Amino acid sequence: MDILYIVVPCYNEEEVLHETSKRLEKKLNQLIGQNQISKNSKVLFVDDGSKDKTWQIITELHEQNQIFSGLKLSCNKGHQNALLAGLMTAKDLSDVTISLDADLQDDIEVIDQFIEKYKQGCDIVYGVRSARDTDTFFKKTTARGFYKLMEIMGVSIQKDHADYRLMSKRALQGLEQFDEVNLFLRGIVKLIGYKSDVVYYKRSSRFAGESKYPLKKMLNFACDGITSFSVKPIRLVTALGFIIFVVSLIMLIYFFIIKLLGRTETGWTSLVGSIWLLSGIQLLSLGIIGEYIGKIYKEVKSRPRYIIEQIIDENSDKE
Ligand code: UDP
Ligand code: MG
Numbered sequence: 240m241d242i243l244y245i246v247v248p249c250y251n252e253e254e255v256l257h258e259t260s261k262r263l264e265k266k267l268n269q270l271i272g273q274n275q276i277s278k279n280s281k282v283l284f285v286d287d288g289s290k291d292k293t294w295q296i297i298t299e300l301h302e303q304n305q306i307f308s309g310l311k312l313s314c315n316k317g318h319q320n321a322l323l324a325g326l327m328t329a330k331d332l333s334d335v336t337i338s339l340d341a342d343l344q345d346d347i348e349v350i351d352q353f354i355e356k357y358k359q360g361c362d363i364v365y366g367v368r369s370a371r372d373t374d375t376f377f378k379k380t381t382a383r384g385f386y387k388l389m390e391i392m393g394v395s396i397q398k399d400h401a402d403y404r405l406m407s408k409r410a411l412q413g414l415e416q417f418d419e420v421n422l423f424l425r426g427i428v429k430l431i432g433y434k435s436d437v438v439y440y441k442r443s444s445r446f447a448g449e450s451k452y453p454l455k456k457m458l459n460f461a462c463d464g465i466t467s468f469s470v471k472p473i474r475l476v477t478a479l480g481f482i483i484f485v486v487s488l489i490m491l492i493y494f495f496i497i498k499l500l501g502r503t504e505t506g507w508t509s510l511v512g513s514i515w516l517l518s519g520i521q522l523l524s525l526g527i528i529g530e531y532i533g534k535i536y537k538e539v540k541s542r543p544r545y546i547i548e549q550i551i552d553e554n555s556d557k558e
Contacts, residue, residue, distance in 0.1 A: 240277040243270070243354070244329035244336045248321035249297070250287040252341040254448040256296045259343050260284075264306055266347050275354050280333070283308050284341075285325040288315035318451070319422045319460075322402055323414075330411040337405045342448065345403040346440040353405040353438055362410040362433035366403030369439040385461050392469040396425050397437070404428065416543040423464045432546055470533035477526025484519030491516065 245263060249256065263282045270276045286294045286309065297309040310328055312321060322338055329336045335357055339345055345366055356364045371379050386398050402424060406414070413431040452460075466472070491512050498508040 240274070241334035241357075242332070243267070243276040243280040244333035245280075245282045245350075246285065246322065246325035246329050246336050246338045247282060247341050248285045248287055248318055248325060248338075249289060249293050249341040250315060250318070250321070250451050251289045251291045251293060252448060253289075253292040253296060255342050255446065256284070256293065256300070258446065259341055260300050260307060262343060262347060263339075264304065266350060267306060270350070270354065275351075277334075281306055281308050283310060283325055283329055285309075285321045286311045287318070287321035288312050317456075318402075319424055322424060323422060326406065326411055327415060330408060330415065333408065335405060335407050336411065338402050340401070340403070342445040344442050344445055345401065346443070349438050349440045356436045356438065357405055357407065359436075360434055361405075361436045362407040363428060363431065363435040364405040365397045365400045365435065365437045367397065367437045367439050368399040368401075368442045370441060371399070373442055373444050381457070385464075388461075389464060392465050392471045394426055394465065394468040395429050396464070397429065400425065400437075401442075403440075407433075409433070413543070413546045416546065417540075419467065419540045419542065421463055421467045423460075423467045426464060426468045430542070470530075470536065473526065473529035473533045476522065476529050480519065480522030480524070480526040483515075484523050487515035487519035 245267070247259070247263075252259075260282065267276075267280055267282065271278050271280060284297045284300075284307065286297060294309070294311055297307070297311075300307040301309055310325055312324060316324075326336055326338065335354075337350060337353055339347070349366065353364045353366070371382070374382070382399075386396075389396055406428070410428075410431055410433055413433070414427065417427050417430075419427075494503075494508045494512050497503055
């Protein structure tokens with residue numbers, strides 16, 4: 240029977256932890272009772288350097304019931320890093336994980352469907368929101384803009400999927416091979432490969448406490464997502480440089496013609512001519528340098544070039 244770990248990053252979540260743990264315990268016990276998962280399955284709370292009683296509550300929960308375990312980060316490292324810490328810890332202790340926010344905005348009743356898809360052979364199951372009616376107008380429009388921008392930038396991500404997701408042990412082993420420091424999990428998970436599927440659910444509002452994702456963090460997150468996956472902004476500079484360079488050549492011819500016609504002041508032609516030509520050359524050079532920086536950027540990430548799913552060879556140790 241497979242061991243399931245539910246990984247929950249928590250930052251200043253004292254207001255929700257009691258209720259969240261109660262609901263998750265019920266869910267896990269139900270799944271264990273139905274023989275869907277091993278009785279060694281657990282909820283792993285990751286304390287992301289909280290300043291309130293979060294860690295104290297986690298340790299109390301653990302003392303009361305071993306179904307709860309905890310992981311404490313040395314200081315606040317942000318949602319994505321806390322989640323990764325939890326997943327990497329759970330990877331060695333379990334067969335399959337589900338990541339979930341502490342506020343239970345994501346409907347835990349669809350966990351059954353996650354497990355079902357996993358049993359059908361999926362290594363990654365994305366929880367996808369069926370509607371955004373609980374979002375404010377602002378969040379809705381910014382989210383839409385974000386997905387559009389990612390699409391233009393050529394980054395493949397699952398639409399309307401927060402980090403509510405099932406990942407198998409081998410999917411996590413794949414994730415482990417991505418060494419990059421700027422972490423945008425939603426983009427990376429897509430690169431791991433393996434069979435995946437989606438499960439639709441309705442996202443409710445936070446039942447207590449307030450959002451730990453203010454606008455500034457959201458913008459940072461979006462910016463990280465784009466710059467971690469795309470060198471298109473650099474391409475844009477190169478393209479712009481090229482266009483201005485070509486235009487400058489045309490302008491030079493034009494300036495020369497009106498000079499020949501004698502319709503200019505002395506010195507004007509060489510002045511405007513050099514402004515155009517020089518800015519064109521400068522932008523183009525910047526773009527070319529940018530291209531190399533883009534290459535270096537991709538190299539330093541040292542992403543895995545491939546992840547092997549299976550090998551059939553009698554001499555190999557792998558199954
Ligand atoms: N979180 C975290 N570290 C942070 C910020 C948030 O671990 O620095 C956790 C938080 O406790 C919650 C999840 O990330 O479990 C999502 O945060 P929140 O619900 O506040 O975001 P929202 O749902 O408003 O986007
Ligand atoms: Mg939330």
